[in-house]
Amino acid sequence: MKSTVTIKDVARELGIHHVTVSRALRDTGSVKEETKTLIKQKANELGYKPNRLAQNFRNKRSNVLAVVVPDLRPYFFAKFVSDFMETAQEAGYSVMIFQSGEKPGVEKEIVDSLIGYRVTGVVASVTKDTIHDSHFDVLKDENIPYVFFDRAPEQTEASQVLVNNFQGAYNAVTAMIKSGKNRIAYISTHYKHQIFRDRLAGYKKALEDHNLPCLEEMVVEGGFFMKDGFAHAERLMNLEEKPDGILAVRDEIGIGVIKYLKKKGVRVPEDVAVIGFDNDPMGVACEPELTTVQQSIPSMVAGSFELLLTQIQSNSLSFEKKVIEPKIIYRGSA
Incomplete structure (x- = not known):
């Protein structure tokens, strides 16, 4: 196995001190340009690679x-x-x-x-x-x-x-309300981090500001992926009073929602509007393409x-x- 080439190997080949080689390779100290060029050429020829970790410690x-x-x-x-x-x-x-x-x-x-x-x-x-x-x-x-x-x-x-996750969810719900939707569900996650709590709070505040009720059965929590969106959409669409709008906490969940609705012959967005979160490129691969809250x-x-x-x-x-x-x-x- 070929051993690692060191600064001393380069110095030995050129017959100069290893300190000079070190200075030339690091572009520090007073080393003549022609000497520096010669050293770098020889280092490259021998396959010298700097030990970054060792340099960091020094x-x-x-x-x-x-x-x-x-x-x-x-x-x-x-x-x-x-x-x-x-x-x-x-x-x-x-x-x-x-x-x-x-x-x-x-x-x-x-x-x-x-x-x-x-x-x-x-x-x-x-x-x-x-x-x-x-x-x-x-x-x-x-x-x-x-x-x-x-x-x-x-x-x-x-x-x-x-x-501003609160505002993102608030704007999404408001947009659906302005398009005529008034039974808007929210598919969240069981994760309790502040960003998810903020999105839920934005959803609830938008409903409140537009005098719409926030119904317990219209808020579901669970996993984070497409299959979870599919399962949650099924649960929501089996309610006696079905939603006409769904906000998903992330796009992958929203895509799962659309897949379920299309499978059941539900028109999107005519019967149920769907908005996701994150502007995932996968959102343009489904039909219809997913409207989303973009985080820049x-x-x-x-x-x-x-x-x-x-x-x-x-x-x-x-x-x-x-x-x-x-x-x-x-x-x-x-």
Whole structure:
């Protein structure tokens, strides 16, 4: 097996001191340009690769940012990670991605491990069960900036970029009411994080402001996926007084609702309007296409990176909260 090429190997090949090689490869110190070029050519020829982790320990900080998310499968998180990586790389940073799997214990292990990687900053969206941010204190102790996005612990003093989930749900219900719907159901999740409570509160307030009752049987909770939307739609459409509008807590659930309604010959949106949440690309693959509440991922990425970069450049932790207003993307289902 071929051994790893080191700085000393490069130095030995050229007959110069390894310190000179190190300075040339890191573009630091006074090394003549012709010598620097020669060193880089030889390093490339030998297949030298820098030991980033070792460099991080020597320098006590790297140019690496970490992104921590609960799940990479949903479109929202996958798109955020992709866009954030692009933004960070354009600014000269590398990015490490971590997934907690919606498990607070795993999330804590990830945060603890970030100290060893000597990351420069962290953006994180916490698990559905993370209430306190005490396990992020290890970052604070090391003066490593961190910003929460989308989901933040309910008790935190860290910077955060959040969506106005209350307003998003309120606007969606109001839109259905204005189109003539007056028995609007809500398919939520059993998760109790603040963002889901805010969406439920927005749903209820819109009904209240338009003098419509909020009926217990019209609010259902359960899983997070298409099959759950299908099952919940079946439950709602078996009620004696059926809904004529359904708001789903996320698009994948809304697509499941449409699949059930079409299977039963229910017209969408004429008989039942459907609106989802997240602007998942899958929403345009169903028929009719899903009307959705869009959370601006570009705005969330830009806000998160800006807050993080400000702390990195000032070398100080701070608290700032950015709230992004959602908007409805009208398609065929409402």
